[in-house]
Amino acid sequence: MPEEADQVRFVAAPHDTREITGTPDLRTAGIDSPDLAGGALPGGPPLLASRLTPPAPPEPGLLRPRLVERVERGASGPVTLVLAPAGWGKTTVLSAWARAERDGPAPAWVTVGEGDTTRRFWGYLAAALRTAAAEDPDDAPPPLTDGPPRPEQLESLAAALAGRERPVLLVLDDLHRVTDPAALSGLEFLLRHADGRLRLVAGARREPPLALHRWRLAGELTLIGPDELAFTTDEVADLLVAHGVPVPAPAVSRLAERTAGWPAGLRFAALALADGTDPARAVDRFGGDQPDVAAYLRDEVLAPLGPATRDVLRRVAVAVAVRADLAAVLTGRADAGQVLAEAARDGGFLHQDGGNPQWYRPHPLLADVLRDELGRLPADEVRELHRRAADWHAAHDRPAEAVRHALTAGQWTAATELLVSRWPELAPDEPTTVAAPPEPPADAVRRDPELALAAAAERAYAGDPAAADGQLRRALAHADDLPAPRRDRFRRLAAAVELSLARLGGNHEGVREAADRLLATASGPAADAAADPRAGSAERDDVRAVAGAAHGLVALAEGELPVARTRFAEAREAARRAGRPRTELLCVSRSAALEAARGALRAAEELAGEALAMPACQGWSARSDCGYAYLALALVAWHRDRPAEAVAHLALAGPAAAEPGGAALVALCRAGLLADGDDPGGALRTLAGARAVAPGPELGGWLAAEEAQVRVAAGDTDGARALLDATGDGPAPALASARLLLRAGDARAAERALPDWAGPGAADWPLPVRLSAGLLDAALAGEAGDARRAGRVLEEVLALAEPDGFRRVFTRADPGVRDLLAVHLDSGTAYWATVSELVRGADAQPVAGTADGPARGLDEPLTERELTILRYLQSILSNVEIAAELSLSVNTVKTHVRNIYRKLDATRRRDAVRRARELRLI
Secondary structure, three states: OOHHHOOOOOOOOOOOOOOOOOOOOHHHHOOOOHHHHOOEOOOOOEOOHHHOOOOOOOOOOOOOHHHHHHHHHHOOOOEEEEEOOOOOOHHHHHHHHHHOOOOOOOOEEEEOOOOOOHHHHHHHHHHHHHHHHHOOOOOOOOOOOOOOOOHHHHHHHHHHHHOOOOOEEEEEEOHHHOOOHHHHHHHHHHHHHOOOOEEEEEEEOOOOOOOHHHHHHOOOEEEEOHHHHOOOHHHHHHHHHHOOOOOOHHHHHHHHHHHOOOHHHHHHHHHHHHOOOOHHHHHHHOOOOOHHHHHHHHHHHHOOOOHHHHHHHHHHOOOOOEEHHHHHHHHOOOOHHHHHHHHHOOOOOEEEOOOOOOEEEEOHHHHHHHHHHHOOOOHHHHHHHHHHHHHHHHHOOOHHHHHHHHHHOOOHHHHHHHHHHHHHHHOOOOOOOOOOOOOOOHHHHHHOHHHHHHHHHHHHHOOOHHHHHHHHHHHHHOHHHOOHHHHHHHHHHHHHHHHHHHHHOOOHHHHHHHHHHHHHOOOOOOOOOOOOOOOOHHHHHHHHHHHHHHHHHHHHHOOOHHHHHHHHHHHHHHHHHHOOHHHHHHHHHHHHHHHHHHOOHHHHHHHHHHHHHOHHHOOOOOHHHHHHHHHHHHHHHHHOOOHHHHHHHHHOOHHHHHOHHHHHHHHHHHHHHHHHOOOHHHHHHHHHHHHHOOOHHHHHHHHHHHHHHHHHHOOOHHHHHHHHHOOOOOHHHHHHHHHHHHHOOOHHHHHHHOOOOOOHHHHHOOHHHHHHHHHHHHHHHHHOOOHHHHHHHHHHHHHHHHHHOOOHHHHOOOHHHHHHHHHHHHHOOOOHHHHHHHHHHHHHOOOOOEOOEOOOOOOOOOOHHHHHHHHHHOOOOOHHHHHHHHOOOHHHHHHHHHHHHHHHOOOOHHHHHHHHHHOOOO
């Protein structure tokens, strides 16, 4: 049969008037194939059983339940695609899902072969569907052909599938091997006309030639890509344990970052580590230059690309990250950006940052291979690429990268000029590990010691303090020979480099001393403008901006929040006057987080928006700064009781958690969201971990107070009391202690312990603490029968809360406060709209019982298993931990929890436990 006979497009006639009555089967369709049933196509080779069964997982295996559950959820819809380049574990995940226990028959499996014709592809497809149907005795098998079905046969097959009781799950692995749309047009017809009884789960390196837009627009397409397939840090640790490789926790994190979670790379690493005696050192040495890794990446990732794409990737590897215009400069190709976009389309090995304009960065291991390919170009050509990169970065306000490329290109004068004019922007806000440029020659350093300072600044920016210190010493050795005006400038630049080194080493005292030395250089007479182009007021503002930002960073790292707030505000204004956007961004973003922490939500929102709108907050270059802006927005949304919005912002705030002060604020927000979401165990773990390393008593007190509140809600009053007894003074711990006393029934002791939230000193408290103290004061007044005072206090609290839009402090308050709000609404308030909204929100929440009458009984009793799980809900254990305690699956526990909530008329764990206690079930 000629090849063209296989290449048939199957399209159903749009105006076909034939009527299909009943459900066809093999006999009525008249298209039975005895040869196919016997495992061979007529006139062709036999079908391989290995392509019709899920392959065994690699050994040692590691089950990743989150991905199996993700595929299971997707398989409830018509199309689920696992899309990723080579080595991302697509087949492993699909096989684990297909082999998992389930109600009903196992999915039909087909591994698409390289070079399969349309007829052979359909032969395997028919064999798989026949096998799946045979395993389900409740349904008649669908009519199947021995090759590509004709249009009328497709309609019969679609009707047969639509009449089935259970859907057929079909797995097509390596679907990217099908390149002809005609081969899949019949499958697409079945997916559209089988009434949801055929569900496709496919693994491919790129999107298959299906009309995916139809399902995407309908919300029926599930895509699982490299970001989800990547191993988490915990999964990396589990994989290494499975391979019998003990690796310290810090090395596990480094390996996860080095491989970006790439499954194949991690297995290569595990095999390499198993042969070594020092796994931690082996992790640091592991890279894309490993022979097995390099060969895999060249054969499976680079080889399938066209020569033009490979050449673009090799030349842009001169930079850590590129965007379209930089790629065009480096390659001389106007379409270089389009080439990068196409290469990044499938993800996995060329990452995009989602900014505008888009930045591209290769996978760390692929970057090693590409740099090796770059090194094979002539040396003059490589130097020219670095020169172009230096010019582009200098023109686009990226001086640190410009200095590195200038040094690598041997452009000593350009490197020095960049240091002299752009030094405030060279601080290592986010060190990037890159290969060191050539060391400037000794004669050039003797003529111009500032050249060695430029090299030192570049190494500090790259996170290499030893090399930076060596270059600094070289510079200092020749500084005495400089004329007086240049010697003054050298002192300023040297102090800036020392400041960067102190910051890089986490030496807080060293940062303060270097910052003070830097400030001293601006206190003398103004320098000669002819000798220093930045002399005068701009130079003084530069010094104040950099030194002030450094002082602010140290204060924030030590938990001195008021000091940090003042320092950042002063440095922000100096940076603005000097025209230093990167330094300004550093200060604005952290100021936003500090304003949010103290409760100035409007100011925090404005500063965060200002930071995120800055050009410097695009791409990867300023992630830590942008992280603080997102942290500010997360705190704002949390206090305004917008949890979904807070979670979304918090997901982008991760880089802020790399610094101690930011980590404490991130933990405070995350724990609050976990507690609000009925996960007290997760909240307590988050708070305990953050409290152990919290900088300063103020942040430590906030974390301890929040932890005590979560413990009380979970029923651990003794633990909360012990924690507060061990915590120092402060309004937040004092407020938590007062709450604990009131819960114990001692209202008078609670009133004595309540801090004076209305006194003059309370103006310096964080506003959320002050508002909570005021609400507790109102509740105490109400409990004492002083309704007039309770209303007056409540009005004062509303007056403080209204300007910044606080809501959570009311919605998450004790039920007594909600009752006070309802009474206050009836008695009259200047904030009627706000109180009305809060009361309606409280009324919308299910309430198990009231103080005026007994709780309503259950319409449906709890089962014995549900009662057992209900007892565990009183604890701080998560669903995962409860499942482990009872030897159940997590899904089973979740199902029982949902039933418990439904029967108890509750939406949260806390409400379910309260309702159960009222009914004396626990």
